[in-house]
Amino acid sequence: VTPRPAAGVTVHDVARRAGVSQPTVSLVLSGHPTARVAPATRERVRRAAEELGYRPNVVARGLQQGRSFALGVIVPDLRNPFSIDVISGAERVAAEEDHAVLLCDARERSVTAHLGALESRLIDGVIVEPAAYAASLPFSPNLVLINEPSADVPSVLADMESAGRLAAKHLLQLGHRAIGFVGPASDLYRFRSMERAFVSTLKEAGISIRSEWFRRSAPSVHGGEQAAAALVALAPHPTAIFCANDLIAIGALKACAARGMSVPRDLSIVGCDDIETARLVNPELTTIAVPARELGARAARMLIRGLSHQRAKTPQPLPVKLIERGTTARVSR
Amino acid sequence: VTPRPAAGVTVHDVARRAGVSQPTVSLVLSGHPTARVAPATRERVRRAAEELGYRPNVVARGLQQGRSFALGVIVPDLRNPFSIDVISGAERVAAEEDHAVLLCDARERSVTAHLGALESRLIDGVIVEPAAYAASLPFSPNLVLINEPSADVPSVLADMESAGRLAAKHLLQLGHRAIGFVGPASDLYRFRSMERAFVSTLKEAGISIRSEWFRRSAPSVHGGEQAAAALVALAPHPTAIFCANDLIAIGALKACAARGMSVPRDLSIVGCDDIETARLVNPELTTIAVPARELGARAARMLIRGLSHQRAKTPQPLPVKLIERGTTARVSR
DNA sequence: TTGTAAGCGTTATCAG
């Protein structure tokens, strides 16, 4: 038990070497760059710091300022590339702003537990990509929700209604009229609003989805695989389906492959998110691109700039767009 | 600029309420649980803390102890699911041990820059999944390398030689003799030793890889796609190839699809890592499973338990295993 | 067994 940790060079060391008092060093190095300190002194301090290889102790600074220069990111499932993209976007701006990113996988501990742990680290802000309906979070550091509008908490949104509408229009344009849907039974905005827009766009075109072509599934490959397998086992089955996210769509693709069905000839499939994997499957997945990295980046920027309090100012939803690839085609019958 | 951050309840508050001195509280709550303090007092403190909802300030504790109860993880590319698995494994044990995980993407800042930033956060340890030959890291907090043995730094390894050998044996067993290889020109153990074992296992069977069937590529989908496209454009081309990781293999699969070639009929493909995506492509990828999560978990455990100093004791390499799926078949000519 | 005092490295306040 060594009470004296192998600390590096401190402001004291720099002060001694520069022949000034210790707070002066602090002022020069980190305090407001506008601080009035003689240019000569300033230069001397700079040099001393450089020569000694001074690196500020972020923990000490954090204790003093009551913050940690770090952001937390809580995601429902690290295995979904969408979450990775959100994280990646957040990481990018965090790195730019000299902030750290604390990664929290909600599969390991509950969101509440994670929030508590982050709070005791004086976290500057937390980005939450909700897994279930995130009505009231238990405490409030600076919080930003991804793709989940809330009265209490600021959020960063993509235009998921357009996502649903684009998918519907695309399928209609290809001549499909026997259309199915696979998605989770979820209250989350991202799913709910997309689904609603999809359904109502079809309805405006005079088409309603048969109830047995409307399937619920977990938002995962496995879920999509099962739901789609059941769907295509029906006679008749739809000529096209829209899946609430790419994982489900990829599962559907697998289900078709397993039955020897050809996509898009026997079934057109549209996904949502445009995760990396969408371009890796064969045929490549037609999908609605959701700017996940940008969502993460924006959230991080809001938190770091302390703008998360301007709740009214939740900015415009980010646009989504249809990416036509290989899993959709003109209806063949 | 409010110097008084909205700090929560502190040890002082608890002390006041329990009617004891502040250090006593510290002793009871976090100090060695063996500390001799009267059971009555102990109970009183516990109660007070509970009633006040006391949560220790990890930053303050960190400053005092010269550590941060956090681990850094530096990965070369967040887009590789292998890295995600390493992170995920580390996150699991970190969460169990009340440690945080600071995520560092080497695409955003250099490894050196990340290490510096982590050091000034008094990081307890850093897990590094190296991108390039990581000869001498610039400084030394507790460090563990993933899949890269080093004289100076402890590491956690998978048995990549077996990986190469298993791939070779599998292809030989299927009757292939015209065999190719696609992998990066890298000095990293994970690639180098696997490649060597692959080549020498073939040689033992009397087979040497034609030089034009031995392709270099970036360890990415795009790299694999290009290299494989060039490879299958040759006449004759091999009947089977081994790809140094799954991303490359998936790229190869795409190249085949683009040319209208059928896998595994026209070309057998073996990948390496067994990333999540390997099961999503069609046909599913035959690959060598590398226990990425377990690598991450072990590394985290070493760091947290402070065992990283027992360098001699770098444990046995973790076993790998062949996962036979749909991209390999008996040779057809 | 418990309370007192000191200090971790910083930043902030306030005299000089």
Added chain:
DNA sequence: CTGATAACGCTTACAA
């Protein structure tokens, strides 16, 4: 413009 001095919340030696 600069230098003491006092926090920030916690742990740990040491004294009572």
